Amino acid sequence: MDDRQPIIDVRDLVFAYGDNVVLDRVSFSVRPGEIFVILGGSGSGKTTLLRNLVGLIRPASGSIVIGGEDFTAMSEEARTEARRNMGMCFQGAALLGSLTVADNVALPLREHTKLEESTIDIMTRIKLELVGLGGAGDLLPSELSGGMRKRAGIARAMAMDPEIIFYDEPSAGLDPIVAAGLDQLIRTMQSTFNLTSIVVTHEMESVKIIADTICVLHRGRVAGIGTFDELAQSDHPYIRQFFARQPEDAGAVDEAYARSLTGID
Amino acid sequence: MIEVLGRLGRWTLRQIAAALAVSVLMVDTMVWLMVAPIRGKGFRWRSAVEHFVEFGVRSLPIVGMICFLVGVIIALQASYTLGQWGANRYIADLVAVSALRELAPLMTAVLVAGRCGSAITAEIGTMKVNEELDALKVMGLNPVKYLVAPKFLAMVTSVPSVTVIAMLIMILGGWTASVFVVGVETEVYLRQTVNAIIEKDLLIGMVKSFFFGVVICWVGVYRGFQVEGGAEGVGRLTTASVVTSIFLIVIVDLVFTVLFYYL
Numbered sequence: 001m002d003d004r005q006p007i008i009d010v011r012d013l014v015f016a017y018g019d020n021v022v023l024d025r026v027s028f029s030v031r032p033g034e035i036f037v038i039l040g041g042s043g044s045g046k047t048t049l050l051r052n053l054v055g056l057i058r059p060a061s062g063s064i065v066i067g068g069e070d071f072t073a074m075s076e077e078a079r080t081e082a083r084r085n086m087g088m089c090f091q092g093a094a095l096l097g098s099l100t101v102a103d104n105v106a107l108p109l110r111e112h113t114k115l116e117e118s119t120i121d122i123m124t125r126i127k128l129e130l131v132g133l134g135g136a137g138d139l140l141p142s143e144l145s146g147g148m149r150k151r152a153g154i155a156r157a158m159a160m161d162p163e164i165i166f167y168d169e170p171s172a173g174l175d176p177i178v179a180a181g182l183d184q185l186i187r188t189m190q191s192t193f194n195l196t197s198i199v200v201t202h203e204m205e206s207v208k209i210i211a212d213t214i215c216v217l218h219r220g221r222v223a224g225i226g227t228f229d230e231l232a233q234s235d236h237p238y239i240r241q242f243f244a245r246q247p248e249d250a251g252a253v254d255e256a257y258a259r260s261l262t263g264i265d
Numbered sequence: 266m267i268e269v270l271g272r273l274g275r276w277t278l279r280q281i282a283a284a285l286a287v288s289v290l291m292v293d294t295m296v297w298l299m300v301a302p303i304r305g306k307g308f309r310w311r312s313a314v315e316h317f318v319e320f321g322v323r324s325l326p327i328v329g330m331i332c333f334l335v336g337v338i339i340a341l342q343a344s345y346t347l348g349q350w351g352a353n354r355y356i357a358d359l360v361a362v363s364a365l366r367e368l369a370p371l372m373t374a375v376l377v378a379g380r381c382g383s384a385i386t387a388e389i390g391t392m393k394v395n396e397e398l399d400a401l402k403v404m405g406l407n408p409v410k411y412l413v414a415p416k417f418l419a420m421v422t423s424v425p426s427v428t429v430i431a432m433l434i435m436i437l438g439g440w441t442a443s444v445f446v447v448g449v450e451t452e453v454y455l456r457q458t459v460n461a462i463i464e465k466d467l468l469i470g471m472v473k474s475f476f477f478g479v480v481i482c483w484v485g486v487y488r489g490f491q492v493e494g495g496a497e498g499v500g501r502l503t504t505a506s507v508v509t510s511i512f513l514i515v516i517v518d519l520v521f522t523v524l525f526y527y528l
Contacts, residue, residue, distance in 0.1 A: 081405070094395055107404065156404075
């Protein structure tokens with residue numbers, strides 16, 4: 001552990017959809033410049049956690065301190081301002097379908113800066129080169145492959161030179177070769193720009209390669225935090241199961257599931 | 266009985282929630298349309314112009330076609346009654362007044378709702394499903410500023426513009442039927458038309474079509490933001506968007522007709 005101030009500090013975060021508690025007192029901190037992986041199975045609440053971190057939804061209680069400021073307590077306007085320091089790559093890339101790839105990358109620059117069009121052009125090209133999409137600027141998102149779309153999404157997230165970047169399932173739905181390429185890109189971005197990266201994923205292969213610190217989420221709670229090697233030694237049953245890629249124990253049928261089958265409360 | 270009351274109560278609550286959501290959307294749109302540009306937060310003029318072309322100019326062929334035919338139909342139907350009294354020259358009055366006060370604004374609004382209201386819902390709904398709306402927010406772009414405000418301005422200007430042209434074409438349709446089928450003289454038809462119309466007729470048509478534009482845009486946008494869960498949701502709410510629009514257009518039409526009846 002180094003002793004620098006954490007860049008993101010999450011304390012006792014609780015989030016619920018109605019009565020359904022999705023995140024239950026989640027706490028962790030992220031050091032500047034590291035790749036922090038949020039690992040968890042489907043329905044573990046990891047995407048909800050990410051949406052809380054970028055401020056798309058507000059938690060029921062708890063705090064998210066980013067760069068020394070409490071992100072949860074800010075007004076909507078201050079949050080918009082704070083978000084310029086963050087980039088986010090969505091699971092499906094979420095490029096605007098009506099704009100070309102280059103226009104997508106240039107969009108934050110056009111809307112938030114007063115730069116000359118020629119400067120924006122150059123910056124856009126630099127970002128696209130960075131993610132290996134040099135010649136694809138004039139294509140529409142629908143003309144790109146899945147991997148290229150994700151790369152374009154990363155270029156757009158990088159447009160404003162943020163300090164923090166969030167990746168939602170970067171390798172989901174990609175073949176192993178393309179996924180490995182993306183893992184490499186996430187590493188390169190982090191080492192070149194000293195970029196704090198938060199990656200939400202369930203792919204153990206990429207976790208092994210990219211993660212500095214891993215936070216395992218299980219049913220909305222933190223099951224463990226540590227490096228890959230530390231967690232591999234953990235005796236938390238869920239973490240062991242996850243790392244060993246074992247199926248859910250067939251004998252221990254989930255109580256709620258049993259109830260839903262039988263209809264008996 | 267209790268169940269019926271319960272349903273009625275839940276239905277009422279849902280409608281109130283919807284009304285609140287639409288009001289928030291209205292206020293937001295107005296702020297981004299009028300206040301924000303003055304404070305130097307910008308307005309996407311280019312997008313507004315592009316949407317004006319899409320909603321207005323590209324609607325002209327179909328609106329023109331339908332309104333011409335409706336003009337022909339009213340003239341022929343009017344002749345059926347008026348002809349019995351030898352009053353065929355009054356076809357011109359009937360066509361002109363109903364075109365300006367009622368039919369041109371209504372037909373234009375219904376067609377634009379079907380063509381563009383649905384497109385707005387589909388566009389925003391698809392963007393929501395693809396997380397594009399979230400992407401805008403994370404980039405610090407307000408979806409209302411980026412998507413809604415330009416569409417709103419384009420809609421409330423294009424619908425009245427198209428309506429004026431629709432009025433003229435409807436009168437042209439009435440003239441065609443009167444002159445070539447019924448046998449009214451062109452000179453008589455034109456004189457009757459000019460005498461029949463007063464400024465108020467045009468004003469009523471314009472006021473109505475402005476509010477039709479407001480309805481089409483807000484219903485389209487609201488339904489778009491309501492989309493949940495994939496392509497199926499987009500389809501369902503696109504249909505709902507057109508149905509709601511046309512329903513509200515008729516209600517607004519009725520309100521203004523009653524209002525102007527007493528004014």
